Amino acid sequence: xxxxxxxxxxxxxxxxxxxxxxxxxxxxxxxxxxxxxxxxxxxxxxxxxxxxxxxxxxx
Numbered sequence: 001x002x003x004x005x006x007x008x009x010x011x012x013x014x015x016x017x018x019x020x021x022x023x024x025x026x027x028x029x030x031x032x033x034x035x036x037x038x039x040x041x042x043x044x045x046x047x048x049x050x051x052x053x054x055x056x057x058x059x
Protein backbone atom coordinates (compact mmCIF):
# COMPACT_ATOMS: atom_id res chain seq x y z
CA UNK A 1 0.00 0.00 0.00
CA UNK A 2 2.89 2.37 0.68
CA UNK A 3 3.93 2.06 -2.97
CA UNK A 4 0.45 3.08 -4.10
CA UNK A 5 0.38 6.10 -1.82
CA UNK A 6 3.87 7.07 -2.94
CA UNK A 7 2.75 6.84 -6.57
CA UNK A 8 -0.28 9.02 -5.79
CA UNK A 9 1.98 11.59 -4.16
CA UNK A 10 4.27 11.55 -7.20
CA UNK A 11 1.30 12.14 -9.51
CA UNK A 12 0.16 15.04 -7.33
CA UNK A 13 3.65 16.58 -7.54
CA UNK A 14 3.68 16.20 -11.33
CA UNK A 15 0.24 17.81 -11.53
CA UNK A 16 1.46 20.73 -9.39
CA UNK A 17 4.47 21.24 -11.65
CA UNK A 18 2.24 21.16 -14.74
CA UNK A 19 -0.05 23.77 -13.21
CA UNK A 20 2.97 25.96 -12.39
CA UNK A 21 4.20 25.65 -15.97
CA UNK A 22 0.75 26.48 -17.30
CA UNK A 23 0.69 29.59 -15.12
CA UNK A 24 4.07 30.64 -16.48
CA UNK A 25 2.82 30.20 -20.04
CA UNK A 26 -0.28 32.27 -19.31
CA UNK A 27 1.92 35.06 -17.94
CA UNK A 28 4.23 34.86 -20.97
CA UNK A 29 3.59 37.44 -23.69
CA UNK A 30 4.43 35.25 -26.70
CA UNK A 31 1.65 34.75 -29.24
CA UNK A 32 2.10 31.02 -29.95
CA UNK A 33 1.48 29.73 -26.45
CA UNK A 34 -2.23 28.82 -26.72
CA UNK A 35 -1.54 25.31 -28.02
CA UNK A 36 0.93 24.61 -25.19
CA UNK A 37 -1.54 25.81 -22.58
CA UNK A 38 -4.32 23.65 -24.04
CA UNK A 39 -2.08 20.57 -24.07
CA UNK A 40 -0.92 21.10 -20.47
CA UNK A 41 -4.49 21.57 -19.26
CA UNK A 42 -5.52 18.43 -21.16
CA UNK A 43 -2.83 16.43 -19.35
CA UNK A 44 -3.96 17.80 -15.98
CA UNK A 45 -7.58 16.97 -16.82
CA UNK A 46 -6.54 13.43 -17.80
CA UNK A 47 -4.76 13.00 -14.46
CA UNK A 48 -7.84 14.22 -12.60
CA UNK A 49 -10.15 11.87 -14.49
CA UNK A 50 -8.00 8.76 -14.11
CA UNK A 51 -6.49 9.31 -10.68
CA UNK A 52 -7.25 6.64 -8.09
CA UNK A 53 -8.99 7.86 -4.96
CA UNK A 54 -7.22 7.12 -1.68
CA UNK A 55 -10.39 5.45 -0.40
CA UNK A 56 -10.24 3.05 -3.37
CA UNK A 57 -6.81 1.77 -2.33
CA UNK A 58 -7.33 -1.36 -0.29
CA UNK A 59 -4.75 -2.96 1.95
